[in-house]
Amino acid sequence: MTGEIRKWLRFRNNGATGFGTLTSSGISVHEGEMFGRHAATGRTLALSEVELLAPCAPSKIVALWNNFHALAAKLNQPEPPEPLYLLKATTSIAAPGAVIRRPSYYDGKTTYEGELGIVIGRTCARVSPAEAGHFIFGYTCVNDITANDILTRDPTFPQWARAKGIDDYGPFGPVIATGRDPAKLVVRTILNGTERQNYPISDMIFTAQELVSRISHDMTLLPGDLIAVGTSVGVGVMKEPVNTVTVAIDGIGELTNEFRL
Numbered sequence: 001m002t003g004e005i006r007k008w009l010r011f012r013n014n015g016a017t018g019f020g021t022l023t024s025s026g027i028s029v030h031e032g033e034m035f036g037r038h039a040a041t042g043r044t045l046a047l048s049e050v051e052l053l054a055p056c057a058p059s060k061i062v063a064l065w066n067n068f069h070a071l072a073a074k075l076n077q078p079e080p081p082e083p084l085y086l087l088k089a090t091t092s093i094a095a096p097g098a099v100i101r102r103p104s105y106y107d108g109k110t111t112y113e114g115e116l117g118i119v120i121g122r123t124c125a126r127v128s129p130a131e132a133g134h135f136i137f138g139y140t141c142v143n144d145i146t147a148n149d150i151l152t153r154d155p156t157f158p159q160w161a162r163a164k165g166i167d168d169y170g171p172f173g174p175v176i177a178t179g180r181d182p183a184k185l186v187v188r189t190i191l192n193g194t195e196r197q198n199y200p201i202s203d204m205i206f207t208a209q210e211l212v213s214r215i216s217h218d219m220t221l222l223p224g225d226l227i228a229v230g231t232s233v234g235v236g237v238m239k240e241p242v243n244t245v246t247v248a249i250d251g252i253g254e255l256t257n258e259f260r261l
Contacts, residue, residue: 005179007253008034008138011050019055020045022175035121035137035223052096055140055176056119056224061088062215063144063164067205067230074233083206083214086160088144088228092170099258100145100168108149110238110259113231114189114197114247117142118208119176124221132212135221138178139185139208141247141255142228145169148237172226177252182208189234190246197234204229 007022020029020040027045032038034056065084066072072079094100102110121137144164151163164170182201189197206214211227221227238245238259246256 003179005177006138007175007177009055009173009175010034010053011045012053013045013050017053052174054093054095054171055173056226058090058093058119058224058226059222060219061090061092061170061226061228062086063088063228064206064211064230065160067211068199068203068232069205070199070203071230071232072205079205083211085215086164088170089161089165091167092165094168094171094257096171096174096255097257098168098171099260100171101260102147103166106147106150108147110261111146111148111235112189112191112196112238112243112245112247112259113142113144113146113235114187114245115142115144115228115231116140116182116185116187116201116208116249117172118182118212118227118229120212120221120225120227121223123223124212124216127213127216129207129209129213132209132216135212135216136208137223138176139180139182139249139252140172140176140226141174141187141249141252142170142172142226143189143245143247143255143257144228144231145171145259171255171257172228173253173255175253180251185249185251187232188248190248191236191238192240192244196236197232199232199234201229203232 029043117140124135
């Protein structure tokens with residue numbers, strides 16, 4: 001939903017959790033509820049004074065597969081007639097800047113997936129594509145980390161939820177940007193200083209509004225719920241002992257995390 005451009009975030013300061021908007025002078029602290037009634041308190045905090053958290057606490061994370069024309073063509077996969085998605089555990093959420101570690105029991109390949117995330121702002125059930133924009137609060141950056149060898153380990157059952165639901169394998173943030181047209185956004189993923197992904201959101205098979213509409217006919221979406229719209233070409237394996245991954249979307253921000261083997 002386009003409108004006033006703001007960048008919302010959550011933080012911890014002196015042991016207390018708060019939220020506000022990012023300004024040129026720091027964080028304008030708000031009181032109330034991000035997805036309800038809220039107002040600026042007049043207090044400003046410097047970014048150096050706070051610990052950034054994931055910008056919301058979703059009740060569920062919906063993650064799309066095969067939602068870009070370019071990736072479907074590269075993989076020689078048919079474009080799906082309806083969205084293909086899984087639910088990612090909320091315990092996979094990691095904050096911007098968090099260090100993410102591969103589980104000790106797993107020594108297989110792990111990939112980054114830079115994605116756009118849709119954040120729901122109002123309770124949403126069975127809405128049309130034309131109505132869907134009114135239920136979208138804003139957009140964020142997502143790294144949908146995947147333990148690939150777990151995903152394909154059992155030929156009788158692809159383990160999507162397990163491979164993508166490992167603790168800390170779902171960082172997103174650092175902000176939720178409102179007032180942006182997602183069709184004009186470009187996702188870039190930088191691994192250890194080298195750009196690996198650079199693709200337009202306009203190449204999605206299902207638009208943001210179509211995704212919200214179709215998913216809302218399956219399950220009620222609640223304020224703060226996150227839809228990761230899927231990724232495109234350029235996904236790769238993180239091979240170094242310490243990997244720095246940045247998902248950058250101009251107009252939203254940059255999500256940077258370390259992944260350690």
